[in-house]
Amino acid sequence: MPKANVYVTLKxxxxxxxxKxxxxxxxxxxxxxxxxVRIGKYIQIELEGNSNLEQQVDEMCRKLLANPVIEDYRFEIER
Amino acid sequence: MPKANVYVTLKxxxxxxxxKxxxxxxxxxxxxxxxxVRIGKYIQIELEGNSNLEQQVDEMCRKLLANPVIEDYRFEIER
Incomplete structure (x- = not known):
């Protein structure tokens, strides 16, 4: 099952x-x-299916997981 | 400057x-x-010096950054 690791950090x-x-x-x-020291979030997401996962996870980050005004995010997908 | 990336996750x-x-x-x-979905912490630590960093960061995790009763941790050091 594919897994996404998302890292959300304050800008x-x-x-x-x-x-501090x-x-x-x-x-x-x-x-x-x-x-x-800077503290961010590490979000592990288990996904079903294999198509468009990058695009989907990017959308999850923009819509819910990160606040784009004050936070940056990056993610990797383990297949 | 060496940097430690610490990942703290609930057991x-x-x-x-x-x-949930x-x-x-x-x-x-x-x-x-x-x-x-599981949510953990991603802690970035900037360090000075180069000796015993692995041992030091492990001690930081055990003493402060993670609660070993309910959390696991792992870390990597970028030199």
Whole structure:
């Protein structure tokens, strides 16, 4: 069964508040060599059928999975 | 600068409620060939230095980034 792995990330120009908090927490734990943390989503989708999957997943991202105003996305399909 | 990409996913035996909601929303949008959706985290970490990075990132995952009771994690390091 084909599977799509989708990676949704905040656009690089935007402040990632959640990432900043995690970076601070890592520093407090003693990881002082962390210069940046950014947190995104990793979405695994199991699909049926084999036709037009790239086009379909791209449409899913644009319509629901990512907010194109503030987020970027990329995906790969495992067949 | 080395970068770690960390993927945190809910253990397969656990119900992913957020994924179920997204699956339902995709079906309503007309994507009827989606048989499962699972949602995890994609964490990008910029690091300084080059020694023991694998060991360090594994420790970050165990101590902070993932909850080992309910989540699995994997990571790769780009040098």
């Amino acid at each position: 690089p120009s935007l402040l990632d508040a959640q990432g 908090v995690v970076q601070g927490a890592l520093e407090k734990l003693g990881f002082t060599n962390v210069s940046a | 397969p035996s656990l119900l992913d409620a957020q994924g 909601v997204v699956q339902g929303a995709l079906e309503k949008l007309g994507f009827t060939n989606v048989s499962a």
